[in-house]
Amino acid sequence: MDVKEKELVARVLAGDSTAFEPLVLPYRRTLFGLAYKMTGNREDALEVSQETLLRAFRYLGKCDLERGFRNWLLQILVNAARDFGGKRGREAGRAGDSFLDSAVSDAPRPEEAHDRGEIRGRVLEAMSVLSSREREVFILRDLEEKSIKETVEITKSSAISVRVNLSRARGKLRIRLAELGLALTENAR
Amino acid sequence: MSRRTEEKTFLDRMKDVLSEQKEDFTEAEWNAAIRKAVTGGEPARPRRTAVVFKPVFAYGLAVLLVGVAVLFGVRRFPWLVPAVENRPAVSADRAAAEAGQMEIIRPIDPLIDPAAWYAQANKGQSSKPTAGDVPTLTWISQETGLQIVWFVNDNLDMED
Numbered sequence: 001m002d003v004k005e006k007e008l009v010a011r012v013l014a015g016d017s018t019a020f021e022p023l024v025l026p027y028r029r030t031l032f033g034l035a036y037k038m039t040g041n042r043e044d045a046l047e048v049s050q051e052t053l054l055r056a057f058r059y060l061g062k063c064d065l066e067r068g069f070r071n072w073l074l075q076i077l078v079n080a081a082r083d084f085g086g087k088r089g090r091e092a093g094r095a096g097d098s099f100l101d102s103a104v105s106d107a108p109r110p111e112e113a114h115d116r117g118e119i120r121g122r123v124l125e126a127m128s129v130l131s132s133r134e135r136e137v138f139i140l141r142d143l144e145e146k147s148i149k150e151t152v153e154i155t156k157s158s159a160i161s162v163r164v165n166l167s168r169a170r171g172k173l174r175i176r177l178a179e180l181g182l183a184l185t186e187n188a189r
Numbered sequence: 190m191s192r193r194t195e196e197k198t199f200l201d202r203m204k205d206v207l208s209e210q211k212e213d214f215t216e217a218e219w220n221a222a223i224r225k226a227v228t229g230g231e232p233a234r235p236r237r238t239a240v241v242f243k244p245v246f247a248y249g250l251a252v253l254l255v256g257v258a259v260l261f262g263v264r265r266f267p268w269l270v271p272a273v274e275n276r277p278a279v280s281a282d283r284a285a286a287e288a289g290q291m292e293i294i295r296p297i298d299p300l301i302d303p304a305a306w307y308a309q310a311n312k313g314q315s316s317k318p319t320a321g322d323v324p325t326l327t328w329i330s331q332e333t334g335l336q337i338v339w340f341v342n343d344n345l346d347m348e349d
Contacts, residue, residue, distance in 0.1 A: 024223075029213050036212045037207065042212065046222075050226070057226040143204055170196070
């Protein structure tokens with residue numbers, strides 16, 4: 001954590017709540033983007049990222065200043081997304097593992113996916129086959145390019161678990177994308 | 190294309206597709222989220238006291254566990270603790286004084302008629318044994334093997 005962040009954290013903890021926004025502002029897009037990839041739609045992403053900010057403010061005193069604010073924030077986001085996914089799943093009367101399913105159920109069919117935005121929608125839909133753990137690991141490691149160590153820290157799981165879930169996620173995605181007609185290899189470009 | 194290259198291409202393509210995503214808070218959403226977060230509650234202070242007390246709790250728990258383990262061990266494995274004499278201490282002169290008056294009481298054989306046994310035990314005494322059944326109570330010490338038999342006389346006084 002840099003000096004500026006430490007100062008901002010100290011100010012917030014001292015009761016200066018105006019220091020909270022400059023503290024989280026550099027992660028605004030990261031937060032929302034990650035929440036979007038995890039939930040698959042804008043409304044849910046907004047709810048998850050709002051909850052993340054709320055928890056970050058409330059539990060700021062527990063942040064380990066030596067380990068870094070960014071990963072701590074992402075850890076909260078992952079937990080918030082898990083909780084949200086569980087809640088969604090319970091509300092829908094399902095296992096609660098893949099709330100992405102409902103988010104993309106009204107997306108257009110593969111043959112209608114003309115532009116890149118729709119391809120992105122297909123990719124997000126393909127990600128709905130992943131379990132919450134697989135999705136988290138895949139997003140953090142492959143899309144956000146976090147190291148295994150960082151992914152372990154953020155998801156609070158073991159390195160073996162991260163590797164296994166990552167491997168499964170890649171395999172499942174490849175199969176699902178092929179089913180959707182999106183191989184995403186050189187030939188598919 | 191090797192599997193590794195194919196995998197890399199696949200992941201690059203995934204990143205490429207998803208990185209185009211320009212999703213972000215609107216200004217109004219961002220401001221509302223910050224306001225909601227800040228008004229949601231006081232931020233938790235660092236728990237310095239918890240850090241101070243942690244070793245104390247750990248030591249206390251350790252002592253408690255050792256105590257429980259010792260208690261458990263004594264109850265479960267009594268041979269771990271030295272045996273304690275369960276008999277009262279008797280001074281040598283008192284023991285000698287009582288030696289002459291003491292009478293060896295033999296364990297009663299359940300096959301022997303208690304009345305006959307009573308008669309034998311009181312041989313030479315002036316009082317006659319009571320005819321009929323003689324109620325007795327037998328106490329056997331599990332530790333020393335000592336057996337004490339009480340006979341109930343006519344007045345229902347216990348005599349050993």
